[in-house]
Amino acid sequence: MRLHRYGSVMLALLLPAAAQAQAYQCAIPTAPISVPQVEQDGPTRQMDVTGYTLALSWSPEFCRFREDSARHTRQCSGEAGRFGLIVHGLWPEGRNSWPQYCPVKRELSAEDIRANLCISPSAEMLVHEWQKHGSCMGVRPETYFAVTRILWNSLRIPDLDRLSRRDGLTAGDLREALAEANRYWEPEMIGIDLNQRGWLEEMRLCYAADFKPTRCTRQQFGVDDATEMSIWRGL
Numbered sequence: 001m002r003l004h005r006y007g008s009v010m011l012a013l014l015l016p017a018a019a020q021a022q023a024y025q026c027a028i029p030t031a032p033i034s035v036p037q038v039e040q041d042g043p044t045r046q047m048d049v050t051g052y053t054l055a056l057s058w059s060p061e062f063c064r065f066r067e068d069s070a071r072h073t074r075q076c077s078g079e080a081g082r083f084g085l086i087v088h089g090l091w092p093e094g095r096n097s098w099p100q101y102c103p104v105k106r107e108l109s110a111e112d113i114r115a116n117l118c119i120s121p122s123a124e125m126l127v128h129e130w131q132k133h134g135s136c137m138g139v140r141p142e143t144y145f146a147v148t149r150i151l152w153n154s155l156r157i158p159d160l161d162r163l164s165r166r167d168g169l170t171a172g173d174l175r176e177a178l179a180e181a182n183r184y185w186e187p188e189m190i191g192i193d194l195n196q197r198g199w200l201e202e203m204r205l206c207y208a209a210d211f212k213p214t215r216c217t218r219q220q221f222g223v224d225d226a227t228e229m230s231i232w233r234g235l
Helices: 007-014 070-076 110-114 123-132 141-153 171-181
Strands: 051-058 085-093 190-194 200-208
Touching: 051 141, 085 123, 085 141, 110 123, 110 141, 123 141, 171 190, 171 200
Parallel strands: none
Antiparallel strands: 051 085, 051 200, 190 200
């Protein structure tokens, strides 16, 4: 289940000269960071890794009704900054399912958390993603998050605020906008997840085992191109 040998070469090629952050602002805590305890929420599944999903959550929608939530203070209160797209996680995929909660003895450190709080503004989420998904990639926590950051930094994100103002916006419009901004991506490689009210919740970018962008499965792809959608600006 280790990273494909060719993947390290691809990751180097994907990294652009300048990364485009999606945090409107981001402040890293100066106080010591504690590593939260996160309980396993599903069974252990070990299997060969056939590809990956980089899940990107639209923070304004997530925080829409959570501004006063103590649990989500860093992401949603505005005290640490305002966030647009954030990294939910990098998920290894299997042939008919996905691996999760693989037994490892490597624990996430406070420094691992600190290094990633501007792309995933929740210590609890970072611990959860390592335990559930990173543990099945055969790497150390710092390597898992380094790979995640490289994939994230390789992306050029279109202006979602401007796109949100388009009349009759569809999922296909959003896929086209992201594909036009990124030369290696095509619309069929981009999954979109909407909530029950039709607002953007998450984008899921599909990679093969060598970290080349690839066509999403039906499950990864989410809603059809013709589905009308909205993007909550939150500012």
